[in-house]
Amino acid sequence: MLGTAVTLILAGGAVLVPGGAAAADEPGVVISEVYGGGGNSGATWRNDFVELGNAGAAAVGVDGWSVQYLPAQPGSGTRVQVTELSGEIAAGGRYLVQEGAGSGGSRDLPVADAEGGIAMAAGQGTVLLVAGTEPVTCRTAAACAADDAVVDMVGYGAAAVHETAPAPAGSNTLSVARDGELTDTDDNSADFTAGDPTPVNAAGETGPGDGGGGAPGPEQPGELRIHDIQGTTRVSPHSGQEVAGVPGVVTAVNPTGSARGFWFQDAEGDDDPRTSEALFVFTGSTTPDVAVGDEVLVTGRVAEYRPGDADMNHQSITQLTGAVWTVLSSGNDVPEAVELEPDTVPDAYAPDAGGDISGLGLRPDDYALDFWAAHEHMVVRVEDARVVGATDGYNALWVTTKPEQNASPRGGTVYGSYADANSGRLKIESLIPFAERPFPEADVGDELRGVTEGPLYYSQFGGYLLKATTLGEHVANGLERETTSRARDWELSVATYNVENLSPADDQSKFDRLAEGIVQNLRSPDIVNLEEIQDNSGPVNDGVVDADETLERLIAAIKDAGGPTYHWRQISPENNRDGGAPGGNIRNAFLFNPARTTFVDVPGGDATTGVEVTTENRRVGLSASPGRIAPQDAAWESSRKPLVGQFRFQGRDVFVVTNHFNSKGGDQPLYGTVQPPNRSSEQQRHAQAALVRDFVDELIAADPDANVLVVGDLNDFQFSRTLETLTADGGLYNPMTDLPAEERYNYLYDGNAQSLDHMLVSPRVEHRVRYDIVHVNAEFHDQTSDHDPQVLRFRPLSGDHKLDRREDNRYYRGNGHR
Known part of the structure; x- marks a missing residue:
């Protein structure tokens, strides 16, 4: 919801309140469902429709408002189609706008609350909810977002006008709809899923036959049983067909949300392990009038509902839609689990x-x-x-x-x-x-x-x-947050921490908890590499790119928690060029304790200038510190650029590269229909890893004893090609591989403990490293971030081989530590 205007019901009636920050934060009317396939081939419903929903706590008047439609690729000459609205939408209620009819379909919509004749495209287009009836003049996403009259907009399929990213494509048989809570993040791709059309009007009616009402239910069992409908593959052999009198016992009811319905199961079955004996009856936004233990006969249409984006190739769910049923008896035993x-x-x-x-x-x-x-x-x-x-x-x-x-x-x-x-x-x-x-x-x-x-x-x-x-x-089994061991005076301690979109928009409690973790659990490392630092205005997309307020607020919280007064270094990105939430401008940053280590400042680093390795008087350095690695290379498109800095610890140079590689967004899921799943995002990470490896190789070629750390959220696993690119053939060393296999994780996803963050070191430092993953977040329900931080401690090489050997004998024994 764009939030440019909301309606409040006062004692004297409905009053339209102009847009503003306060108004934008209030839940209100949104577009809840869009269907453009009405009357097309294969469609059940005869008409297109737009459904509105009120997520607020008060009724909203829509007199003088309209629903408007733009084709997927509007131009300056495009004619906007308008349907005027009237009346009000109750708190938590729906409002149905009937649009153009086709020659096909078998069912009429519920009685509409407003009627128009717009023939919307089934697969792609844009619907706008407008506080007014004049056709909008905007033809781009940015222009429509800036139009104060536009209350909400939904672009679906390949639509050019949308919020953040378009919703999935509709079809002759699929609408795009929000969840039952009318979740609105201003991202159509996140808020909408494609599924069976479920029109609901202001009276809560869903059309004849839905939810067991309207048309009479079946009186006799039909020819098919549930296992016949399910079949021996993932797709029903009867998909798209009407089936009658399917018997079973209700095992569960889903009474809330937009995917309401009930499950029923055949108590007998066919003894074929390939065929499921249960089905879900989808009733849309209507709670079905059945109870667990009811013996039912169900008539409906077999449908394969595939949630999410089409490119994700999710499994389909076999279900019955447009169903009517008869309850034969109640209080029956549920089939054994x-x-x-x-x-x-x-x-x-x-x-x-x-x-x-x-x-x-x-x-x-x-x-x-x-x-x-x-x-x-x-x-x-x-x-x-x-x-x-x-x-x-x-x-x-x-x-x-x-x-x-x-x-x-x-x-x-x-x-x-x-x-x-x-x-x-x-x-x-x-x-x-x-x-x-x-x-x-x-x-x-x-x-x-x-x-x-x-x-x-x-x-x-x-x-x-x-x-x-x-x-x-x-x-509860009392899982405790870990605390790492203290660094010795002669060790440089370095941490990496993805702080999950930290910005001044966050509550002070997040800053305080991060600070407490850095001071107490990480023992105040000398250098803290941060990923996902947002700019000073956080998620607001206003052109701000600097992040000094974010960093200073974290530093103040660390000091208040008893830690050192850190200093910071970073490079502000170009606006909206580094990925992440639009307007957030996430980037990598260094914190360092000036009482323990010095940052070697070399001017010249900016968002677009690449850092180079320099040699002067046989001492290796950087052309800019902080600097960025090849920031204009295509490998970094819409992704964070590595931040490089030179530090000096007890007279010894240390080069640190902190990274946040391309995310795994867009990869097909482990549980989808494409096996093995396509990991499309890794191609960009491979290219990013190659650029970082080239830079490190150049550093080590200039000084084989260079102390180099490559750390951060590499968004890939220790066994991946991304990590292999960085470590193979005499490259960087990954101390995570020294841990037992069952301890190699710092992130949890779908119940899999896995490794996305890493701390790699130059090979000649390998035997000096003490490495620890500090589990404080990922395994807990109350997280400060979704990543666990890591700490690495080591004595940097001096470049004097005799001195380094003496230190090895004094401080280290082979690959072990005293």
């Missing part, structure tokens, strides 16, 4: 098909993804499950059904290679009302003791998950 014991799910994760596995016959005894697909929607159970992914901000956590599978000493499951995705991981969400039982705030190593049970579902965020109707008792 499938027990998920340590040997139930295969160890192998997915077939190596070299492409899409959707049409392959399921092999549930061989592959985990096939096992889950063959039990889609069925009731499954896990007992005494250990938590391997802490509770997130959306009330979900991860457990393992295989407690011994790549277990970490702290209770997690470690991701150690592309060949082993840890098939025992399972996401847990709850169908139990929050007021009845709040979701547990669990850390890694905790336990859900007893039974956790419910239907197996699928989400674009994590893949297959258990929707719990019974949730085990949360038992």
Whole structure:
């Protein structure tokens, strides 16, 4: 929601309040769903529609407002189409705008609250909600965002006008819609998913036949059973067909959100391990009038709903839509749950098909993804499950059904290679009302003791998950945050820390907790390399690029926590050229303790000038310090540029390169239909690693004894080609590889403990390094950042080989330490 105007209901009626910062922060009316395939080939609904939703706590009047439509690529001569609105939208309510009709379709929309004749494109276009009826004059995303009359806009498919990035494409059978909470982050790609159209009007009506109302339900069982509909592949052999009188027992109800509905399961089945015996009946925004234990006959259309962006190739969910049902009896026993014991799910994760596995016959005894697909929607159970992914901000956590599978000493499951995705991981969400039982705030190593049970579902965020109707008792096992050992006086201590979009917009508590961690858990390192420092205005996209306020506020918090008064160095990027949240301008930065180490300042570094290695009087240096490595190379497009600095510790030069490589955004998921998944983002990281390696090789060629550190969020694993590029053939050394395999992690994603951040050193320093991953964030439900920091301590080489050997004998013994 752009938030340029909101409507407040006062004693005298509806009053339109002009836009402004305060107004923009208030939840209000948004576009909740857009469907342009009405009446097209294969469509169920005869008309296109736009659905509005009110996320606020008060009714909103829309007299004098309009819905307007732009084609995907508007030009100066494009005619804007306008549908005028009237009336009001209740708090939490919906408002249906009927648009143009096609020659196809079999169902009329619910009675519309406003009617127009716009023939919207099914796959791509832009819908705008406007506080006025004059056609907008904007034809670009920026111009429409700046138009005070535009309350909200949704660009879908290849639309040029959108918020941040467009929503996925619609189709003749798919609309794009927000979730039931009307989440609005001003990013259409994040807020909207493609799925079955679910029109709802202000009266809460969803059309004849939906939710068991309207048309009568079936009276006799039909020819097909659930296992016939599910079939032996991931896609139903009856997809798109109407099926009648399908029998089963209701096992669970989803009463909230935009994906309401119920699960029902055949109590008998066909004894074929490839065919699921359960289905989900999708009722959109209407809560179905059924209860667990109801014996039902269901008639509806078989649909394959594929969540998320099309490029992600998520598994599809077989479900019934537009359904009517008859309750034959109540209070029946729910079919017995499938027990998920340590040997139930295969160890192998997915077939190596070299492409899409959707049409392959399921092999549930061989592959985990096939096992889950063959039990889609069925009731499954896990007992005494250990938590391997802490509770997130959306009330979900991860457990393992295989407690011994790549277990970490702290209770997690470690991701150690592309060949082993840890098939025992399972996401847990709850169908139990929050007021009845709040979701547990669990850390890694905790336990859900007893039974956790419910239907197996699928989400674009994590893949297959258990929707719990019974949730085990949360038992906390007291995981503690780690504290590293102190550095010796003769050691330089260096840390790397991704502080997750730190800016002055954050609460002081985040600065204080980061400071406490740096001082107490990291023992106030001499140099702290920071990633994800945002500019002074944080996520506001206003052209500000400097970050002195962000850094000074963190330094002040560190001092207040009892730490040293750090100094900082950084280079401000060009506006919106380094990726991350638009307007945030994230960058890397150095903090250093001037009482322990000196920063060697060399002027000339800026956002676009590359740093070079220099040699003067046989002493190696930098053309600029701080400087950036090849900042105009295509490898750094929309990505952070490495920050290089020269430090001096006890008379010895140390060169530090802090990095934040290209993110993994856009990679296909482990749990998708393309196996093995395409890791498209790594190509850019490979190019970035090659540039950093070239720079390091140049430094070491100039001085083989150079003390070089390459640190930061490399966004890739210790076994990846990215890291191999930096370390192979006599390159940098990764001390993480000295740790036991079960301790090589500093980040958690989908229940996999993995390594994204690294601290690499020049090879001649290898035997002097003491390295520690300090677990303070990733395994905990209350995180200051999503990354764990790391600390490295070492005695820099002097360049005097005799002195260095004496120090080795005094301080070090081979590769060990005194």
